[in-house]
Amino acid sequence: MAEIDLNELSRKPKKNLLSRLDFKTLGPFIAMIVLFIFGYLINDAFINSGNLSNILTRSSFIGIIAVGATFVITAGGIDLSVGSMAAFISGIMILLMNELKTVMEPGLTIIFAGVAISIVLGIAAGFINGFLTTKGKIEAFIVTLGSMGIYRSLVTYSADGGTISLDRGVRKIYRPVYYEDLFGIPIPVLVFVAVAIVGYILLNKTVFGRHCFAIGSNENVAKYSAVNVDRTRIKTYILQGICVSIATIIYVPRLGSASAQTGTLWELEAIAAVIIGGTMLKGGYGRIWGTVMGALILTMIGNILNLTDLISNYLNGTVQGVIIVVAVYLQRGDWKKKK
Amino acid sequence: MSKGEISTEIILSAEGVSKSFGSVAVLFSVRFNLRKGEVHALIGENGAGKSTLMKILSGLHQPTSGTIKLDGQEVQLPPFGQAEDLGIVLIHQELNLAEQLTVEENVFLGREMVNGLLLNRKEMEQKVQSYLDELGADISPRDRICDLSIAEKQMVEIVKAMSRDARVLIMDEPTAVLTDAETQLLFKQIEKLKNSGVAIVFSSHKLAEIKRIADRVTVMRDGQWIATKQTEELSLDAMAQLMVGRELSKLYPPKNEVDVDAEVVLEVKNLYTDFVKNISFQLRKGQILGFSGLVGSGRTAVFEAICGLGEIQSGEVFLYGKKTQLNSVAQARDAGVAYLTKDRKEKGLLLNQQMQPNLTLLALPNFVKNFLMDDKAEQQATARGIRRFDIRARDPNITAGDMSGGNQQKLLLAKIMEIDPQIVIIDEPTRGIDVGTKQQIYSFIAALAADGMSVVVISSEMPEIIGICHEVVVMYNGKIQGILQGSEINESEIVRYASGLREAS
Known part of the structure; x- marks a missing residue:
């Protein structure tokens, strides 16, 4: 009996190959190709390298944050604080670099100090969110709603209601991190790709990633299977914090300032990118490449609307909203069973 | 009245x-x-x-x-x-x-x-x-x-x-x-x-x-x-x-006797938790020890406490003769103790995942090579588990939730075997399973004991306790009411202890 089953095991996958390429996996990819063709038909300019590189660069902030969010959501959590966390970290980073400028010449040391404080703050902020949700046993939605408000108001307070601007001399040195490219690829895009690759390996090839899936699927089962649920959860929030730091590090040289408006609604865009990419909001299943596609799709929609008069640019949010809802509806999968 | x-x-x-x-x-x-x-x-x-x-x-x-x-x-x-x-x-x-x-x-x-x-x-x-x-x-x-x-x-x-x-x-x-x-x-x-x-x-x-x-x-x-x-x-x-009023049929494999002076691998002395009182018993190498009693009599609570899933108020646990306290499932695993839950769907299996991630979850550290998951080793383990426990799945990509109760139970058995345990605790091994699969599971359990593992079987089904266990502990209201051996292991005797009619002197 057992032998027959083993034979079936090796035979079945080939037969199923076509049916296994289901919408759930390919959906975001197909959606992106459709958008791509649509963009080209609407305006030739869409496909020129300047525009494409612009789309990629702009996707990187949300994309990098969304890679972190993929871990949090896969493990059954949520982090609403990422947008204001980014604003807060930007603010502190700029303040520190400006302060150092008063005691030393503008140079790489100052930039490294800024980067270091950004990473430290990201880890700390992630740890606080994770610690409160696990050890404090408060729902993630509430904890991060709270920290979202706190970071946002802290930025406003440090900027005295206005804008914190980076010292001009420092900015000159820092500027290339956003505006320069390496081998013809903008640096933010390279960073995005690196983060995505590391994220992919972490989520799919390590014990930590497997534990995220297990906790998101069923926390009890994970606990009974020797998974340290709290510690793994806290790690996902720390990872999210680090991703926010990285996004901030490449964002600051772009505008050279931080204000109360910095990073508004980033949390929603990041979550949307994750969900469009096929990660389940209730946890247990996550895909980094899907998230990358999701971030690209969101940016492409805005870009296409910019290039056409067909739909007003002001309706950007409407189109994004529709896409999110449709994506989730298609992923639910029970529409397939009705056949 | x-x-x-x-x-x-x-x-x-x-x-x-x-x-x-x-x-x-x-x-x-x-x-x-x-x-x-x-x-x-x-x-x-x-x-x-x-x-x-x-x-x-x-x-x-x-x-x-x-x-x-x-x-x-x-x-x-x-x-x-x-x-x-x-x-x-x-x-x-x-x-x-x-x-x-x-x-x-x-x-x-x-x-x-x-x-x-x-x-x-x-x-x-x-x-x-x-x-x-x-x-x-x-x-x-x-x-x-x-x-x-x-x-x-x-x-x-x-x-x-x-x-x-x-x-x-x-x-x-x-x-x-x-x-x-x-x-x-x-x-x-x-x-x-x-x-x-x-x-x-x-x-x-x-x-x-x-x-x-x-x-x-x-x-x-x-x-x-x-x-x-x-x-x-x-x-x-x-x-x-x-x-x-029933004879035991051929459902059960023949029992081998346990050596009376086989090593005691697990000994519990005067264990108290929030749910159980004064629990003391011994488990020997190669023994199948039954835990009988009504639902809610505290059988599961005893072993959850021993395996680091519940709190121990007082009492001592000796593993292989050494005083030990297991504080987490991970520690229990590393000590070679596996607990197989009775709640397959809520505590045992990730229902939305396929067989492989379920099978390797408990023993995950064994499947790491250079900090990364060793996919090949995982696949081999899955094929091995399927063969050893005769898991019959129509489709290898089936999610655990779509498998039958019997196959789920076999998958769970395969899962805990991946840690190479010395002591296996199986809670309700055949709940919601058809007779044919039951018989298979009984022979798996007997084979584990014959291989020198020690097995605890917690069960509400008296015939299986009688059919496969060498010794039976009967619990009632959070206490051990009696420990039965040899010919004392019969249904009317167990019922008397389990319903509180009789108490060990």
């Missing part, structure tokens, strides 16, 4: 009722009748078909063949609890209440009284209050369900039944989770209902209780009707005898 005059008027009856789920037959031409104003107890071992019969009597299941008569008329009871409108109410063992709503809101859920568009809360509260008074229950209609004890929640269920003018009240093991005092209170309420003419069916494993409260007793065994008798005609021993 007066049993009063019971009319011989039959309200509800089942004649020649059989039931199959798919190809598995669970009831065989069962007969049952219920008189107005009587308390009718239904007894039998787990799997005897009591719950199924109760569900058929309340319309939740339709019989495959046979007839149901209500007031002498043949009827087809409507499904989904609509039989409540006919006055037949079933109270499930796991109660069915909305935890965040109040008592009043629960009682009138779905048939709220209204004044135009608004709820007539006052009248509903008064009604609930009057029912509560009638029962002598000390709760308020405004209490939230989540603030009530289990016994009080049961009262709410009873009030719900009263508010529907129930003529037949069917209760599935209502006393299993109650303390003695709570049981007394429940019985007082049952008396009151009975005196007002309600007919009550209830099942229980506690025979002394049945002797006290029931007017008649129906005994079931293996899905068959065995006897219906007046309670006074049956002694407790006679009841146990009727429930058991």
Whole structure:
């Protein structure tokens, strides 16, 4: 009996190959190709390298944050604080670099100090969110709603209601991190790709990633299977914090300032990118490449609307909203069973 | 206690009722009748078909063949609890209440009284209050369900039944989770209902209780009707005898004897937790030790505490002769102790994941190469587990949730074997599994012990405890009531200990 089953095991996958390429996996990819063709038909300019590189660069902030969010959501959590966390970290980073400028010449040391404080703050902020949700046993939605408000108001307070601007001399040195490219690829895009690759390996090839899936699927089962649920959860929030730091590090040289408006609604865009990419909001299943596609799709929609008069640019949010809802509806999968 | 005059008027009856789920037959031409104003107890071992019969009597299941008569008329009871409108109410063992709503809101859920568009809360509260008074229950209609004890929640269920003018009240093991005092209170309420003419069916494993409260007793065994008798005609021993009366078939593999001076691998001394008291026992190498007792007697709590899943108040645990305290499942795993939960769906398997991630989850550190998951090793382990435990899946990509109960159980066995355990604790190894797979699982367990592993089998099914265990610990109310060996391991003996009739001297 057992032998027959083993034979079936090796035979079945080939037969199923076509049916296994289901919408759930390919959906975001197909959606992106459709958008791509649509963009080209609407305006030739869409496909020129300047525009494409612009789309990629702009996707990187949300994309990098969304890679972190993929871990949090896969493990059954949520982090609403990422947008204001980014604003807060930007603010502190700029303040520190400006302060150092008063005691030393503008140079790489100052930039490294800024980067270091950004990473430290990201880890700390992630740890606080994770610690409160696990050890404090408060729902993630509430904890991060709270920290979202706190970071946002802290930025406003440090900027005295206005804008914190980076010292001009420092900015000159820092500027290339956003505006320069390496081998013809903008640096933010390279960073995005690196983060995505590391994220992919972490989520799919390590014990930590497997534990995220297990906790998101069923926390009890994970606990009974020797998974340290709290510690793994806290790690996902720390990872999210680090991703926010990285996004901030490449964002600051772009505008050279931080204000109360910095990073508004980033949390929603990041979550949307994750969900469009096929990660389940209730946890247990996550895909980094899907998230990358999701971030690209969101940016492409805005870009296409910019290039056409067909739909007003002001309706950007409407189109994004529709896409999110449709994506989730298609992923639910029970529409397939009705056949 | 007066049993009063019971009319011989039959309200509800089942004649020649059989039931199959798919190809598995669970009831065989069962007969049952219920008189107005009587308390009718239904007894039998787990799997005897009591719950199924109760569900058929309340319309939740339709019989495959046979007839149901209500007031002498043949009827087809409507499904989904609509039989409540006919006055037949079933109270499930796991109660069915909305935890965040109040008592009043629960009682009138779905048939709220209204004044135009608004709820007539006052009248509903008064009604609930009057029912509560009638029962002598000390709760308020405004209490939230989540603030009530289990016994009080049961009262709410009873009030719900009263508010529907129930003529037949069917209760599935209502006393299993109650303390003695709570049981007394429940019985007082049952008396009151009975005196007002309600007919009550209830099942229980506690025979002394049945002797006290029931007017008649129906005994079931293996899905068959065995006897219906007046309670006074049956002694407790006679009841146990009727429930058991069976020879052990070839379902079980032959038992090898354990060497009397085999190494003691696990010894527990005077263990106390929130749920169990003064637990002491020994497990030897190659031994299969059974833990028997009623649901809620604390068997699972003992081993969850030992494996780091529950807190130990006091007492000592010795592993391989060394005093040890396991504080987490990970520590238990590293010490070679595996606990296989009885709750396959909630604690055992990731239902939305495929076999492979489930199989390797507990032993995950064994599948790491250079900090990364070793996919090849995982695949090999999966193929090995499938072969060793004969897991039959139509599709290798099937999710655990879509597998049959038997295959899920085999997958769980394969999962814990990946850690190469020395001590395996299996909680309810064959719950919800067909006979063929049961037999396989028994032979797996026997093979593990023959290989020198030590196995603890926690089970509510007495035949399997008797069929495969070398020694049996019987628990009752959080305590060890007796430890049986050799020829003492038989059903009537276990029943006496498990129902609290006998205690080890």
